[in-house]
Amino acid sequence: MTTAAAPTRAQVPDVAGQITFAMRSMGVAPIPRNYELFYEAYIGSNPALTRDLAALGSQATQGELDALGAQYFAHSPARVFDDAHGRIAAELETLLRVLRQEQISLESYNKLLGETYKRISSKNHTSVELIENALTLLTEATGDTMAHGERTVENVVQRSQEMDQVRKELDEYKRIANTDSLTRLSNRRAFDDRLSAVFNNPAMRPVTALVLADIDNFKKINDTYGHPVGDKILATVASVIRANVRRDVFVARTGGEEFALIIEGNTSEEVMGTAERIRRTLETTPFTNSRTRVNYGPVTVSVGVCMASYAEDAGELYHKADVALYGAKNSGRNCSVLFEDGMQKDFTKSWLIYKA
Structure with a gap:
């Protein structure tokens, strides 16, 4: 058979260990982007990459490895996930800012309720004045708070939709990254x-x-x-x-x-x-x-x-x-x-x- 056979447990316990051993024996830094290169070379799904990596020899510089990575992995997992992480972090920051604004709005509304209670409790105003003042304050405050709440809900929904879109993009990338391009089977x-x-x-x-x-x-x-x-x-x-x-x-x-x-x-x-x-x-x-x-x-x-x-x-x-x-x-x-x-x-x- 022409494919490489699996090693015995006494040699190398698993694929990851085998690749790490090879990287270490060739003096290659054990960082994620290097591991990605050696992983693809190991499974043999990209013969051109395997040949180019082998051509670098045992003294490959990090610059040469990175150039090879840029050539074959324009959409590498590290770059895709870094981008997704940044987008999600930005959406979460915006969401937190919206929620903080909502908290401030509710605190203001609570303060107005307290002032209204004080006016109602005051004995310096007639009953009609008390009711008129209370209704005016509560109507304005409630209207403002409801409008602000609606805007908050809209913002939260928008942020959630945008984060869900990022999740879908990551799911699709994972599907593509785990699919053999020739046979459409899993890789x-x-x-x-x-x-x-x-x-x-x-x-x-x-x-x-x-x-x-x-x-x-x-x-x-x-x-x-x-x-x-x-x-x-x-x-x-x-x-x-x-x-x-x-x-x-x-x-x-x-x-x-x-x-x-x-x-x-x-x-x-x-x-x-x-x-x-x-x-x-x-x-x-x-x-x-x-x-x-x-x-x-x-x-x-x-x-x-x-x-x-x-x-x-x-x-x-x-x-x-x-x-x-x-x-x-x-x-x-x-x-x-x-x-x-x-x-x-x-x-x-x-x-x-x-x-x-």
Whole structure:
């Protein structure tokens, strides 16, 4: 298989640790914008970035890294969230100012009520004068206060709407940032988050599975027909996978030609049935150029499955699913293998394989 295999827990415990280790070994400052660069290089979703980062060598300056970041991440998460933070802070400041004005208005109204009470209590005025003065004061004060209150409500509503717009923009950015642009599936970033969440509910682990599917001999396809054809095949495979699972199944492209599914609420037999349905559908799907009639197929996948109950954390679950996938490759490809105790695989590759 052509994608980098997951490391054993004895080497590097998780993706974040692996990337941090690589940055430290290359003398790169462990700051968020540098981590973003190395993360994208690690998952291999942007080959051009991976090549350019590798070309900087082991003595890259911060200026060179920042220039690379500006080139590939014009709308980086740091910039987007900084902008959103500034806008929300400004809206909150305006909202607080409106509420302070409302407090002052209510304090003034309370003061007028006190003065009215004093006049009513005074014995120096006739009853008619007292009532007239009281009504005049209360009418003016109440009218002013109500008008001010209406303006306050309008301001609060406006501020709330503007902050809600910022929230929607952030939600949309998060959706885009977590989506693989080629296949429209979730990407490696979203997958890492979702896989970690598997272990938040211990009761669900016996009926939760990680499925890894890797296209067989994909490098040969790219070498023979070119990357544009390879991209179309990746998109088609993604569509077939998505069409053969329930809507609530999490599906991601985790890098290169590897896909991952997180299936909840099923036994191992049911998950294997799903894996086999995907595999059989793909092996019978025509991959033909409609214009030239060139047949790019058959396109098959090898599938590795591991139930979450066989792992203590996300790293171990991915490792064991990859062991099962490795077993499928060794069994002749185009088959599905369920992880079982006793299966072993030694991982010697590190993230630096992406520099090749």
